[in-house]
Amino acid sequence: MSDCASQCGGHDAFPRFAGAARVASNREIAPAVYEIVVDRATGNPAQAAASAGKSGTGFVPAPVAGQFFMLRARPSGVLLGRPISVYRSDEFTITFLVLKKGRGTEELCGLRNGDSLDLVGPIGNRFILPSEVIPALPSSPRVAVIGGGIGVAPVAGFSLALPERSFDFYASFRSAPYGLDLVEGRAANLFVTTEDGSAGTRGMLPAVFDASRYDVVYACGPTPMLRYVKQACSGIRCFISLEEHMACGAGACLGCTVRTTAGNKRCCVDGPVFDASEVSL
Amino acid sequence: MIDEKKIDLGVTIAGTRFANPVIAASGTFGYGGEYSRVIDVARLGGVCSKGLTLAPKPGNTGVRLVETPSGLINSIGLENPGIPHFIEHELRAMLALGPVVIANLSGSTMETYVDGASLLDSTDVPMIELNISCPNVKAGGMAWGLDCDAAGTITAAVRKATKKPLVVKLSPNAPHLVDVAKAVVASGADALSLVNTFQSFAVDIERARPVFDNVTAGLAGPAIRPIALRMLRDVVLGVSECHPSRDPCRAGASASASFVPVIGLGGIATWRDAVEFIMTGASAVQVGTATFANPHAMEEILDGLESFMARKGYSSLAEMRGLAVI
Numbered sequence: 054m055s056d057c058a059s060q061c062g063g064h065d066a067f068p069r070f071a072g073a074a075r076v077a078s079n080r081e082i083a084p085a086v087y088e089i090v091v092d093r094a095t096g097n098p099a100q101a102a103a104s105a106g107k108s109g110t111g112f113v114p115a116p117v118a119g120q121f122f123m124l125r126a127r128p129s130g131v132l133l134g135r136p137i138s139v140y141r142s143d144e145f146t147i148t149f150l151v152l153k154k155g156r157g158t159e160e161l162c163g164l165r166n167g168d169s170l171d172l173v174g175p176i177g178n179r180f181i182l183p184s185e186v187i188p189a190l191p192s193s194p195r196v197a198v199i200g201g202g203i204g205v206a207p208v209a210g211f212s213l214a215l216p217e218r219s220f221d222f223y224a225s226f227r228s229a230p231y232g233l234d235l236v237e238g239r240a241a242n243l244f245v246t247t248e249d250g251s252a253g254t255r256g257m258l259p260a261v262f263d264a265s266r267y268d269v270v271y272a273c274g275p276t277p278m279l280r281y282v283k284q285a286c287s288g289i290r291c292f293i294s295l296e297e298h299m300a301c302g303a304g305a306c307l308g309c310t311v312r313t314t315a316g317n318k319r320c321c322v323d324g325p326v327f328d329a330s331e332v333s334l
Numbered sequence: 335m336i337d338e339k340k341i342d343l344g345v346t347i348a349g350t351r352f353a354n355p356v357i358a359a360s361g362t363f364g365y366g367g368e369y370s371r372v373i374d375v376a377r378l379g380g381v382c383s384k385g386l387t388l389a390p391k392p393g394n395t396g397v398r399l400v401e402t403p404s405g406l407i408n409s410i411g412l413e414n415p416g417i418p419h420f421i422e423h424e425l426r427a428m429l430a431l432g433p434v435v436i437a438n439l440s441g442s443t444m445e446t447y448v449d450g451a452s453l454l455d456s457t458d459v460p461m462i463e464l465n466i467s468c469p470n471v472k473a474g475g476m477a478w479g480l481d482c483d484a485a486g487t488i489t490a491a492v493r494k495a496t497k498k499p500l501v502v503k504l505s506p507n508a509p510h511l512v513d514v515a516k517a518v519v520a521s522g523a524d525a526l527s528l529v530n531t532f533q534s535f536a537v538d539i540e541r542a543r544p545v546f547d548n549v550t551a552g553l554a555g556p557a558i559r560p561i562a563l564r565m566l567r568d569v570v571l572g573v574s575e576c577h578p579s580r581d582p583c584r585a586g587a588s589a590s591a592s593f594v595p596v597i598g599l600g601g602i603a604t605w606r607d608a609v610e611f612i613m614t615g616a617s618a619v620q621v622g623t624a625t626f627a628n629p630h631a632m633e634e635i636l637d638g639l640e641s642f643m644a645r646k647g648y649s650s651l652a653e654m655r656g657l658a659v660i
Contacts, residue, residue: 069371071629125627132401132555132627173372173629298399300406300626303372305364307384307413308399317392317413322368 066322069114071173076164083231085153087162090146118211119326122174123302126160136299138207150206150232176302177325180211183269194268196220201274205232207294208273225258283329291329295320341643342650347595348499348524350460352379352434356632359622360438365424366431372629376432385440385465388450390416396547400536405557406623407534409546411470412440417450440465442474448495455496462498467505467530469552479505486517493522504528512572519594527597529562555601555623562600570615605638613658
């Protein structure tokens with residue numbers, strides 16, 4: 054606990070909320086990919102104001118870029134919540150992109166406006182800004198942000214914290230791209246790859262990415278992609294957001310342990326963002 | 335309509351007073367602080383530490399969790415920082431939380447158990463839970479809990495190393511669980527807790543390989559609850575030959591001395607489940623996997639238990655304990 058507090062500049066990696074929230078909207082934005090918007094206010098607004106800050110009632114705490122929540126539909130036939138990254142959040146809502154993959158995510162993707170879901174979070178550390186990287190980067194660092202598949206969600210959200218045109222964005226998909234509306238017009242350059250060639254460059258990330266052009270790289274995506282990024286970025290500051298099977302999302306069960314050069318870390322509360330040079334993939 | 339009568343949720347186990355019978359199970363609640371922003375940890379009756387071994391353990395490689403219908407298979411492998419680290423860095427904060435702290439003592443060889451028990455004995459921890467039921471480590475662990483001789487031997491050795499109240503946590507994988515329970519009691523256990531996880535197996539069908547590097551792993555969660563409850567019943571009948579509501583046992587001091595408290599666990603997720611366990615003879619209950627699914631589970635169990643007792647007119651747990659053991 055203590056080392057995260059120091060790494061994260063005091064921000065809280067442990068969940069502060071566990072309870073039900075309401076789905077404001079849910080739509081399929083690409084085949085099997087849903088954009089679920091959740092109201093941060095729970096219960097009626099007056100009650101929310103009165104009980105703000107208390108767990109399980111009132112208001113879902115605002116996440117910072119890089120954090121995630123455990124989500125489970127209400128009612129649900131699965132036991133545990135599923136770890137889902139925050140795509141974006143504002144004063145009133147939190148938006149998630151969910152890939153329909155198994156039963157838990159299938160239930161989430163089937164939620165309709167007004168339905169409830171259980172939510173635990175926000176959880177985890179955050180992406181540190183280029184200006185916070187130690188040792189310091191050049192004054193105008195060359196920044197690359199990389200998202201693979203559904204992993205585009207947390208890094209696209211994070212890119213909102215970067216000045217416009219200060220970064221290049223790489224997005225790799227099997228087929229139709231999604232989750233790039235926050236990036237288009239803000240990234241200096243947007244490189245898209247699709248394995249089927251339906252958009253952008255045909256192929257995968259290595260077809261367009263040249264690590265030597267950057268001072269700092271942020272990435273989230275499938276493990277084989279992150280393995281490539283880590284290898285390509287040796288000698289370059291590189292931060293990756295990892296995904297593991299999780300049960301508690303509270304640092305208690307040790308089910309999501311990541312092996313690092315500094316020993317075992319919990320993906321949920323010590324991560325999910327890690328310095329790529331410190332993790333074995 | 336809630337009865338005006340004061341309801342006492344308290345229970346004394348091996349001389350240790352718990353404000354209520356709801357205890358966070360080992361390995362599911364970290365060191366108690368992890369959930370403190372979400373729930374009122376001070377409300378709980380007790381908190382068990384993660385399974386602790388003398389030397390630090392990195393835990394198992396590979397996949398550690400698989401969800402099943404109403405269940406969760408885990409293969410953590412006793413990842414923990416070691417008992418000296420626990421004593422130096424975690425115990426004080428844990429004791430400050432309020433609930434009774436139970437140190438879960440695990441090990442491999444007898445020496446590691448005994449040395450671990452000696453270290454814990456010199457601390458302020460009020461209770462030790464001897465874990466002879468972890469199915470996820472190669473050496474020791476559950477091997478000590480599968481037969482009477484081994485279970486009796488390790489219990490007697492740890493008993494010698496500590497004067498603390500000693501709870502022994504039993505494995506449902508023991509072929510003769512009641513005999514193991516009797517052996518453990520005869521060797522000096524003050525109380526029992528049961529059950530740990532059920533040994534299980536999962537296949538990665540894409541790779542045609544076991545999912546878990548350690549091959550087999552432990553199943554917990556609501557899926558095991560009815561079997562855990564039946565095992566609780568078996569052990570309560572076998573070990574607590576006199577349960578407190580039976581007159582002969584209440585009368586004489588020698589008889590009450592033979593009452594062995596049993597802490598029930600295995601898939602408890604709601605207050606109804608807790609009531610079932612208490613009516614089956616549990617002095618207290620532990621809640622584990624349910625907290626992952628719903629961090630408020632233990633608070634909801636406490637609320638529901640109190641309402642139920644008010645509705646039924648029970649003023650203490652003793653009034654309903656063991657009622658269904660017939």
